Amino acid sequence: MPNKDTIVDVPTVNKIARLCRLDIPEVNKESLTNDLNNILGFVAQLDEVDTSNVEPLASVTGHKLPLRSDDVNDGNIEDLVLKNAPESSSGFFVVPKVIE
């Protein structure tokens, strides 16, 4: 982890916001950048921990994830699936035009 006061700057914040598709108004960018630097500065203390030869832990369940058979099945619930869609038509979700 980078050990600096400023870990992210506004251009980096712009890049992250773009990656997660979040519109951040210009006026909020500086305070958001500060917040992120405070949080990233806080988590940087993990650098003190010696983790050589430690395997990462992703799940605490201790059991193997069960697998189901890969049956193609639309569930017969098209109406329910579309019920909360902001816009749908003829059994499809509708999005703004993507091809000019």
Added chain:
Amino acid sequence: MSELLDLNLVEASEALKNKKISSLELTKAYLKSISDTSSLGAYLEIVEDKAISMAKESDKKLIDGTARPLEGIPIGIKDMFCTKDIKTTASSKILENFIPTYESTVTQNLWNDGAVILGKLSCDEFAMGSSNETAAKGNVINPWLKNKKMSPGGSSGGSAAAVAARSALAATGTDTGGSIRQPAAFCGITGLKPTYGRCSRWGIVAFSSSLDQAGPLTRTVSDAALMLNSMAGYDQKDSTSANLKMPDLMDYLDKGIKGKKIGIPKEYTQDGISEDIVKFYEKSIDWLKDEGAEIVPVSLPHTKYALPAYYIIAPAEASSNLARYDGVRYGARHEASSLDEMYELTRGNSFGDEVKRRIMIGTYVLSSGYYDAYYLKAQKVRRLIKEDFENVYKKVDYILTPSTPTTSFELGKKQDPLTMYLNDIFTVPASLAGLPGISLPVGLDNSGLPIGIQLIANSFDEPGLIRTARVLERSAGFNFIADGAAK
């Protein structure tokens, strides 16, 4: 009315089964309570008609002798649980009009056992917060020192406030890093986070999937046992659900703790912890000793690193889980001329500030070039934290800690995100290790606010957690009622 509200869940259940009261009168008393305490803002949605019809159905079963374990008990549901045909918003603007077409497994289990729904309870947005202030529709008020407008804690702030205000006989909560235990401590009630995998996550709005766990918020330890009996269980629809039968927790209530070893971790008494909490922590140790437990000093050396590891792992998983809110399949949409712009404006306009911060942090720590340094590092530290507990459980049966470093604080005092995160310093380690924990009230501080003490048990030892908590509860004899509670 008051006599009905005085009954805790176990007592009400007895009275119902002995036909001393009906579910309809009990449910109506709680609906009146909800309206009497509406200024607390605990409920986002009240389903009066459904409550009445479920209560009538329960009364039939109570009369014909087919009563189920929670028959006729009116409860509130945290707005993180999908409830079929009842609005479920996760306290977020992005889900303000979302009406699920299916029921979460945990709530279905409760209805199958006869519980009656009163309504949906406020929480921090997507369960991200420790004060209930990130809720899109505003914070909930703690019924303790009501006029001072204290925080009920979070994220299950509405659940905790409702149980403390006696506007629900019990409530469901979810706990990712302390979201059941911390609000329970702030509101002077009992909150139990089960072992990861005990309760199905199916139908619960996802925040951090390797940590999220449902559990009960109740007035007493036995009420929590009865609730968890119904909530828990294997579910094929959740791949992380544990295929283990949980014994009937009611059988463990009065087994006592003679000869049991209680670990006191030295890392949990740090600077910044309130003096009154230290005092009651020491009293709690003495109480357990008096009941025949052996007190063993232990060390969980990586405790200090739990919070920083959590604030990498939880936002990373959240950023991935919340990618589904794209304005296409459900939830709010902000119209725009291009697809990307629609995504950005929908998410930018409909997520609150704390949710945005966590999505940003999560995206950053998972992004190319930073993944190993942050995310993988945090997962390695998570293993060390889990191993700390494994080592200690070779020597002791249970671990006793304070639930929170301070009692409740005033709402609206602008705190920076990091200060807020420190609220969960004592609850996060057990979450990262997937262990069951319970917070119960043991006393009041010098300003009259409740103090919670936490017990942590080994994986799947909810029976042990219940029996130990029951001993502590009896010794503490906490029988105060919040000044803002329904009369």
